[in-house]
Amino acid sequence: MINLNSKTKETKPRSLTIDADVFLFDLDGTIYLGDVLIKGVLDMLKALNYLGKKVFFLTNNSSKTIDEYLVKLKKIGYTATSEQIVTSTSAAIMYLKTSHPGKTVFPLGTVPFTNELEKNGIKLSENADIVLLAFDTDINYNKLWRANVLLDSGALFVITHPDLTCPSDIGNMPDVGSLAALLSSSSGRKPDIICGKPYSLMADIINNQIHVNKDRVLMVGDRLYTDILFGINNGYRTLLVLTGDTTEIMLQSSDIKPSYVYKTAAEIIN
Ligand SMILES: [Mg+2]
Structure with a gap:
C-alpha cells in the first residue's frame, strides 16, 4: 500500500488497492x-x-482513430498522448505491414478507419488479396457482397477484433465478431487472423x-x-x-x- 498526502484538489488518492506500475x-x-x-x-x-x-x-473498437480517442478522452477530462492509445487498428496495420507488405486490402470499416490504413501506406482495392473487417458502423450490403466474393476466391480473412457486441449507454451494438459470423455463414470461411485482444x-x-x-x-x-x-x-x-x-x-x-x-x-x- 502506498499512502499519499495529495496536495492537489484534482487528485485525492489515499492508496492503491492493487499495486502495479x-x-x-x-x-x-x-x-x-x-x-x-x-x-x-x-x-x-x-x-x-x-x-x-x-x-x-x-x-x-476500430471505428475510431487514435486522434478521435484523444479528443474523446479530452472531452471527458483526461489528457492522453497518442502513444498511450493502442487500438485494434494499430495492431492490424502493424500485422499487414510486417506480415503482408505490398498486398492489397479490401476494408470494411468507417471512413476514419480506411483513411488510417491509407495514411500508413496500405494499398486498398476492390480486387484485394486480403479482406479486412473492422467495426464498420457504416456497413452496407454492397460491401458485404464484395467481401464475400473475395473470400470465395481465397482472399485472406483478417478481422480487427472478435467482440460480438459493443456496449453503449442505450444497449449493445453488433460488433465485428457478429459481422464476421455473417461472412463466415455466407462464405464458409472462418477468420484467418484476429488482430486485437x-x-x-x-x-x-x-x-x-x-x-x-x-x-x-x-x-x-x-x-x-x-x-x-x-x-x-x-x-x-x-x-x-x-x-x-x-x-x-x-x-x-x-x-x-x-x-x-x-x-x-x-x-x-x-
Ligand atoms: Mg470493453
Missing part, C-alpha cells in the same frame, strides 16, 4: 459507456498520473515502447474473452470490472478467471 485499460464498458463516463473513473486515472504510473488504453499484437506495440516487467502490469477490462484473456495470454495480472459486458453470473460460469474483480475501475484507488 503499468495499468492497461480497456475503454468501452471500463472507462465509459458510449459517451457517458463511468463514475469515479476520471479521479482514479488522475490519481494514477499523480502516482507516476504508466497508463495505456487498449481498445478493440485477446491476441498479442497489442502487447507487442506496448513492448516496442517501454520495457515491461510482466509482474508489474495490470490489465483492466469488462470482457472475459477479450480483455481478461489478453492479460492471461500475456502473463499480466487481470482486473475484471462489472460496468460493461460481464455479469457475476457470466463470471461464475466462465473458465476464464481474472486475478481480481471490482464493481468499477474507480475502486483501483480507495
Whole structure:
C-alpha cells in the first residue's frame, strides 16, 4: 500500500488497492459507456498520473482513430498522448505491414478507419488479396457482397477484433465478431487472423515502447474473452470490472478467471 498526502484538489488518492506500475485499460464498458463516463473513473486515472504510473488504453473498437480517442478522452477530462492509445487498428496495420507488405486490402470499416490504413501506406482495392473487417458502423450490403466474393476466391480473412457486441449507454451494438459470423455463414470461411485482444499484437506495440516487467502490469477490462484473456495470454495480472459486458453470473460460469474483480475501475484507488 502506498499512502499519499495529495496536495492537489484534482487528485485525492489515499492508496492503491492493487499495486502495479503499468495499468492497461480497456475503454468501452471500463472507462465509459458510449459517451457517458463511468463514475469515479476520471479521479482514479488522475490519481494514477499523480502516482507516476504508466497508463495505456487498449481498445478493440476500430471505428475510431487514435486522434478521435484523444479528443474523446479530452472531452471527458483526461489528457492522453497518442502513444498511450493502442487500438485494434494499430495492431492490424502493424500485422499487414510486417506480415503482408505490398498486398492489397479490401476494408470494411468507417471512413476514419480506411483513411488510417491509407495514411500508413496500405494499398486498398476492390480486387484485394486480403479482406479486412473492422467495426464498420457504416456497413452496407454492397460491401458485404464484395467481401464475400473475395473470400470465395481465397482472399485472406483478417478481422480487427472478435467482440460480438459493443456496449453503449442505450444497449449493445453488433460488433465485428457478429459481422464476421455473417461472412463466415455466407462464405464458409472462418477468420484467418484476429488482430486485437485477446491476441498479442497489442502487447507487442506496448513492448516496442517501454520495457515491461510482466509482474508489474495490470490489465483492466469488462470482457472475459477479450480483455481478461489478453492479460492471461500475456502473463499480466487481470482486473475484471462489472460496468460493461460481464455479469457475476457470466463470471461464475466462465473458465476464464481474472486475478481480481471490482464493481468499477474507480475502486483501483480507495
Ligand atoms: Mg470493453
